[in-house]
Amino acid sequence: MSRFGHPGLLIGGTLTLLIAAMALLSLVWTPYPPDAIRIAARLQPPTWAHWLGTDHFGRDMLSMIMVGARNSISVGAVAVGLGMAVGVPLGLAAATLGGWTDEAVGRLTDLTFAFPAILSAILITALLGPGAVNAIVAIGILNIAVFARVTRAAALHVMARPFVRAAAALGRGPLSVTLVHVLPNVAGALVVQATISFAVAILAEAGLSYLGLGIQPPAPSWGKMLNEAQTFMAPRPTLAIFPGAAIALAVLGLNLLGDGLRDLLDPRIGKVSAKR
Amino acid sequence: MIGFLARRLLGLGLTLWLASLVVFVVLEVLPGDPALLMLGVDARPDTLAALRAQMGLDQPVPVRYLGWIGGLLSGDMGISHTYAVPVADLVRDRLAVTAPLAGLAILLSTAVALPLGVLAASRRGRVADYGVMAFSQLGVAIPNFWFGILLVLWLSIGLGWFEAGGFPGWSEGLGPALKSLILPAVTLGLTEAAILARITRAAVLDTLGEDYVRTARAKGLGAGAVMRRHVLRNALIPITTIVGLQFAFLLGGAIVVENVFFLPGLGRLLFQAISQRDLIVVKDVVMVLAALVVAVNLIVDILYAAIDPRPKGMA
Numbered sequence: 171m172s173r174f175g176h177p178g179l180l181i182g183g184t185l186t187l188l189i190a191a192m193a194l195l196s197l198v199w200t201p202y203p204p205d206a207i208r209i210a211a212r213l214q215p216p217t218w219a220h221w222l223g224t225d226h227f228g229r230d231m232l233s234m235i236m237v238g239a240r241n242s243i244s245v246g247a248v249a250v251g252l253g254m255a256v257g258v259p260l261g262l263a264a265a266t267l268g269g270w271t272d273e274a275v276g277r278l279t280d281l282t283f284a285f286p287a288i289l290s291a292i293l294i295t296a297l298l299g300p301g302a303v304n305a306i307v308a309i310g311i312l313n314i315a316v317f318a319r320v321t322r323a324a325a326l327h328v329m330a331r332p333f334v335r336a337a338a339a340l341g342r343g344p345l346s347v348t349l350v351h352v353l354p355n356v357a358g359a360l361v362v363q364a365t366i367s368f369a370v371a372i373l374a375e376a377g378l379s380y381l382g383l384g385i386q387p388p389a390p391s392w393g394k395m396l397n398e399a400q401t402f403m404a405p406r407p408t409l410a411i412f413p414g415a416a417i418a419l420a421v422l423g424l425n426l427l428g429d430g431l432r433d434l435l436d437p438r439i440g441k442v443s444a445k446r
Numbered sequence: 447m448i449g450f451l452a453r454r455l456l457g458l459g460l461t462l463w464l465a466s467l468v469v470f471v472v473l474e475v476l477p478g479d480p481a482l483l484m485l486g487v488d489a490r491p492d493t494l495a496a497l498r499a500q501m502g503l504d505q506p507v508p509v510r511y512l513g514w515i516g517g518l519l520s521g522d523m524g525i526s527h528t529y530a531v532p533v534a535d536l537v538r539d540r541l542a543v544t545a546p547l548a549g550l551a552i553l554l555s556t557a558v559a560l561p562l563g564v565l566a567a568s569r570r571g572r573v574a575d576y577g578v579m580a581f582s583q584l585g586v587a588i589p590n591f592w593f594g595i596l597l598v599l600w601l602s603i604g605l606g607w608f609e610a611g612g613f614p615g616w617s618e619g620l621g622p623a624l625k626s627l628i629l630p631a632v633t634l635g636l637t638e639a640a641i642l643a644r645i646t647r648a649a650v651l652d653t654l655g656e657d658y659v660r661t662a663r664a665k666g667l668g669a670g671a672v673m674r675r676h677v678l679r680n681a682l683i684p685i686t687t688i689v690g691l692q693f694a695f696l697l698g699g700a701i702v703v704e705n706v707f708f709l710p711g712l713g714r715l716l717f718q719a720i721s722q723r724d725l726i727v728v729k730d731v732v733m734v735l736a737a738l739v740v741a742v743n744l745i746v747d748i749l750y751a752a753i754d755p756r757p758k759g760m761a
Binding site: 277280281283288289292293294296297369373376377380381382393396399400403404407410411413414417418419421422425426 | 461464465468469472473476477583584586587588589591592595596598599603694697698699701702705706716717720721723728732735
């Protein structure tokens with residue numbers, strides 16, 4: 171594999187860039203306002219005026235998918251950011267301090283993984299109420315456990331290497347060793363995990379929105395569009411095809427990118443990253 | 447073996463106990479007044495008082511917790527606020543849909559993934575291998591609820607081979623009931639099959655590189671016999687573990703898939719209970735799901751010990 175010859179990395183990177191570009195473009199331009207209701211133009215097939223057709227309210231599907239990309243990426247980015255901000259220090263503390271800290275972090279992550287992810291997210295949104303912010307909190311909490319576990323495993327692997335032991339023998343304190351020697355060396359594993367967790371977060375947000383627990387109308391979301399499409403997909407199948415394809419392409423792109431980055435950065439870190 | 451089982455039972459019991467604590471705290475302690483959360487701020491005071499009495503909210507939190515656990519263990523899960531029937535009856539009826547659905551999904555996904563994984567490993571770097579890996583990537587990326595919708599579009603609305611949703615009940619006969627579970631099981635099994643095919647490929651490739659496989663070949667054993675007797679048996683160890691681990695995700699997926707196909711299973715019951723804020727049903731169903739996951743993990747552990755051909759001391 172050459173750096174520019176990894177097909178998965180190329181396809182994944184291109185798909186991810188395209189989705190991100192579509193989301194960015196939606197900040198300044200969409201073909202129509204995504205919430206513009208035109209009953210006279212409802213349930214139209216793809217035409218030159220509406221490239222992906224219109225929904226049961228006559229809203230332009232392409233515009234909704236573009237803004238949906240922005241919403242999905244925002245939820246995914248904040249949820250993964252929350253997971254990293256809390257999970258990485260927890261994982262580093264568990265690996266560095268060991269003992270009761272390690273035991274406590276281990277039990278907490280075990281407990282989080284004992285419940286199916288979507289079940290935990292549904293429980294949290296049931297308690298806090300549906301909405302984008304609560305969906306972020308629900309997905310973010312699961313990511314905390316994922317990042318704590320991945321960071322701990324990667325840090326323990328790095329800490330066994332001679333240069334870290336040498337730094338400790340030279341009198342550097344545990345905090346200094348962790349920040350200067352361990353953290354930079356686990357960054358690769360964390361980048362890979364962040365990419366994969368981003369894909370999982372997009373899937374989870376779509377699932378929650380499909381169930382009516384995620385992003386709330388009138389803000390467009392891919393999951394909610396699929397839910398609404400179920401009622402009208404017999405006369406207009408494209409309503410159910412395009413939003414689902416957007417989710418699948420975004421997740422496929424991020425997964426391929428994650429796999430490619432893992433191969434590129436260090437094949438060994440694949441052993442400590444977790445996909446689900 | 448008895449010591450191993452005792453240790454596993456203790457560990458799994460501890461996980462269930464911790465899970466019960468989390469569920470109880472999240473649903474009964476954090477909301478402050480669960481009765482108010484269930485009925486809303488516009489509820490009549492006498493209705494609110496009646497629900498508080500039914501839920502025993504006048505008692506201290508530890509007493510309520512112990513009462514709930516005691517009820518779960520004795521099969522008395524209380525009365526549903528929404529359905530006004532015993533929760534245990536609801537759970538039993540819904541489990542009669544979810545358990546066969548999950549079983550069918552595991553069966554289908556394993557039946558597809560094992561041959562695909564073995565095929566990919568034995569044709570490494572060739573078209574078949576790339577095809578299986580592409581299937582695996584797509585299977586993980588496609589949301590199961592979208593895949594379910596596509597199947598309905600194609601096989602129900604387009605070709606009319608299956609009902610678009612619903613469940614006739616086991617009383618209507620095995621055939622119609624199983625037929626209504628096929629599309630949901632295929633939907634639920636897709637992601638599992640995609641992951642399992644990849645794991646099988648990796649496990650078979652790992653095992654093919656082992657010394658004892660080379661020895662078996664050197665003895666003159668045919669490729670088929672080597673694969674059956676030596677490679678597959680050893681590769682089954684990680685595969686069994688993954689099937690068990692996937693069960694938790696499968697149950698999570700069932701919550702969404704049962705909603706796509708309007709199946710009256712545990713997942714849909716949980717979702718409806720959450721929508722109707724019937725916390726009595728929610729906390730019982732979550733514990734039943736957690737217990738199912740734990741029970742399947744125990745079975746996988748036992749299978750793991752049985753399949754592992756290494757001497758027990760080494761495993």
